[in-house]
Each structure stands twice: as structure tokens, then as C-alpha cells.
Amino acid sequence: MGLSPAVIRVPVSLRRLFPRASFVGCADVRVTDATERSDLCRPRMLFAAIPGTRVDGASFADDAVRRGASSLLADRPIAGVSVPQCIVPDVRQAYAELCAALSGSPSRRMKLAGVTGTNGKTTVTWLVRSMLESCGRRTGLLGTIEYSDGRRRERSPLTTPDSRTLSNWLASMLEAGATHAAMEVSSHALDQRRIAGTRLDVAVITNVTQDHFDYHRNYQNYLATKARIVELVKPDGLLVASADDAGAAAIAENARGRLDVVTFGLRNPADVTAASFKESLAGTRFFIETSGTRLHVATPLIGRHNVLNCLAAAAVARRLEVPDEAIAEGIGRLAVVPGRMERIAGNQPFAVFVDYAHTGDALAHAVATLKALTPGRVLCVFGAGGDRDRSKRPLLGRAAAAADLPIVTSDNPRSENPQQIIRDILPGLHATGREPYIEPDRAEAIRWAIRHAAPGDAVLIAGKGHETEQIIGSERLPFDDRQTALEALPPVPHFLKRERAMVPV
Secondary structure, eight states, X not given: OOOOOOOOOOOEEHHHHOTTOEEEXXXXXXXSOEESOGGGOOTTOEEEOOBOSSSBGGGXXXXXXXXXXXXXXXXXOOTTOOSOEEEOSOHHHHHHHHHHHHTTOGGGGSEEEEEESSSOHHHHHHHHHHHHXXXXXXXXXXXXXXXXXXXXXXXXXXXXXXXXXXXXXXHHHHHTTOOEEEEEOOHHHHHTXXXXXXXXXXXXXXXXXXXXXXXXXXXXXXXXXXXXXGGXXXXXXXXXXXXXXXXXXXXXXXXXXXXXXXXXXXXXXXXXXXXXXXXXXXXXXXXEEEXXXXXXXXXXXXXXXXXXXXXXXXXXXXXXXXXXXXXXXXXXXXXXXXXXXXXXXXXXXXXXXXXXXXXXXXXHHHHHHHHHHOSSOEEEEEOOOTTSOGGGHHHHHHHHTTSSEEEEXXXXXXXXXXXXXXXXXXXXXXXXXXXXXXXXXXXXXXXXXXXXXXXXXXXXXXXXXXXXXXXXXXXXXXXOHXXXXXXXXXXXXXXXXXXXXXXXX
């Protein structure tokens, strides 16, 4: 899954691509293929010796040459190798630019929207694709759930692919007849310059709240990394940013004068906003308002956070010349984003939702949404990932404390003791005086919540969303919150299944 599609490569002169580079053992290097992994090297490929966070790619140069690499890209001359070397200041950036050039610089030949932010990236990109397809434009997509060139799709291993895979997918989109694409841009990809060779027509910043501090260390670093997406926007491009999020608003303010900027929001003054909400567990109706225009839309997605996602996507679509009627149709036809407040329907008198919320901010929004729309109680099953940012664990506990019954369990404990992760979560709950139910076995926690749900209640299963594995130690065990919940629910009678199948989407 997620393998790079085969594309026709364009030979590239490194002297021409990097005129300020220096060369060892040659005056120029002509490249037809490249990789940053020595184990993938084949004859006549270039090997990019990228300095990593744990190991230096230069230490794999000998292995790459043994496997057939005919040249190296490095930030300093590597002794003991006989092949030509191109020396550049930033190997990560140069490798990304080289991958783009080898694929024919596909982002310069299509309309591309890139979405970054702590939460909402997946939903915004899916909405953008839906709007574009509603007016007949074949659209590719790269993100947390899938990679698609507009004809075929594969499950994605990374939110934002590595530089080679990214450029190959964009080129494959062009070959498939796609004229547009939407992609999620993770903070890791921005920090590692994976998309340095890609140019965006529109960049979106949904929000910048706490996540990945195990990698970025603190909020200031995280915010600065997110701001790098501005560097990737074409000179005539657009930045779309939340006016309700302090981090996104700050990035937008700094970008004014260099780029066109459009803001969206519900709380603070914004260029694109919404009014006249009608909300229920079946969906949301509202008007998208901009200066002088009002567009009525209805979405099966629930919650004010999804209204914000619709506003961001609408701002992108308008820049890409999507008519208002296609914007409304695109919003209405997207019935579900896998694992994003996805309703699990059995024959039960209460609601069950699976959501990817795995940050304090996202979980707080998910709980608040269901509290506002549910006549009964909200039961919230959640945990925190192991070997990841420990500082957000009590924040998850505090967010879940707003539920009527928080249920603490495991969520990809990896190499950590699940009980220790739970102990790290509990202070956030105890600070509010809330006592949770604790069940480290995630499947049993889901079953327990469903057994204890009463008519009119809502069960929120948060953290894993679309994921189909539970990582325990070094093992990746099959596990799907949606399937586990469905199996715990009373089955839908056959006659109801037939009736539901006849209801038009």
C-alpha cells in the first residue's frame, strides 16, 4: 500500500538545477532517478545522503554504491567513495527539488491546494475534492487516509508522503487526467522539507494547537514549522487561514503583503463566515457568507468544527473557480469522512461515533458537539498514544472530563506500559473532579461503553478513527474501532437493511 506509482522520468542536470552546488569527481551529474534509501538503490540511481534525527545518511553511502548508486547528493564530501558527488547546503530540500524535477515538476502544471493544521486537514481536503468533482474536475488527493490520482487509490502509510513518492503521485495525477489536487501537509513533512519541490496554488492553515511536541519540543517551534507552508505558495497564490485560531491568524498576518490572504471563522471577524445554523445528529444546515454573497448549504457532517472545515474548503474552491452551486453540492454529497465523527449504525436506541480526535483541542470539540446535540449522556472512550508527546495526555483527560462518562483505555501504547499512559492521563480528569471508568483493553472498553449506553445517549470512541491496527510493543495487531463497535451492537434486522439500502444518499 502507498507505493510510489511508476512514472516517466525526466533526465536532470544537477549543475543546472543547483547552480551554486559544488562537485566532487566531476563537473556535473546527469540524474534519471534518485532515492534517499540505500536499500532501494539500483544501478545508475543517485543516493541522497540526508542527515537524519537519529542516523546520518552519509553512513549508508557505501551500501548505496554497492547496490549500484552512480552518484551522491550530500552536504559535505563523503570520503572513501568512488562515485561523483554533488554538494549542497541542505540535502533534504535539494532532494525534494530533484524529485520534483525528475517527475517533470507536476505541481507547476496543475492546481494544487495544500492543507496544514493540527486538526481538520483530512476533512478539508476531502471537501475540496468533493467540490471540484461536483463541477466535473478530476481531482487527486494525498492524505492520512488515502492517496488517489483520480482513477486509482491506495491506503496511505504517511499523511504526507516522502519526496519521491509525492512527486510520482502528482505526476500520476496528470497522467490520469487530473487537473486539480488536494493534499494534507503535516508538520513533519514541513520540517523535513519533503515538499520543498512542490508549489501550491492555495495553502490552508486550519489551526495550530498542541500536538507532536515529542518532535517539535514546544509550541513556538511547532508554529514556526507550520508557517513554512507559506514559502510553498506560488507568487499569485492564496493563503486561507482561520481567524478563530491565534496561531493560524498570526501566520496569516505575517503573510499579508506577500500573498493574497482570506480568513474564515465563526467567533472573530473573517472574510468567510457562517450564519443561521440548524444542527442535529443528522447533519448541519447553514449559510456561507462572504462580502455581498450568501450560499445555503447542508452537510451530513456534524459539529461547528465541521462548519469551519466547510468554510475553509469553500474559500479554496472559490479561488479555484468552482461555481457556488458546485460548492453546495460538494458539501452535501460528502456523507462521511472515514473515522471523522463517523456514525456506526446498528439496531440501537443510542448514537455511536468513531472519531480521530487525538489532541486535547480536537477531543474537546468532539465532546462539545455531542453534548450539544444529544438528549441523553455522552460516554467518551479515549486513550493516548505511547512513545509520543506525554505533555498532551492530561490535556486529553481534561477534554474528556466534559463527557458525562469518560472511559480511559489504550490507544497504540507501542513500547510503553499502558497503565503508565493511563496514569499520565488521569491528572487532567482529577483536576475537574471527574472520576473515569478505566479499562486498558480497548475492545472491552468499547463493549463496556455500548453495554452501559441508554436510549438517547451518544458513545464517542475517540483517538484512532480510520486506523485498522493497534500497535502494542513492536506488533501491529488488526484492530478497527468501527468494526469493534459494530460487532458489539445489536444487528440491524434484514428488512431494515433493505429499507436503508433504498434510501437515496
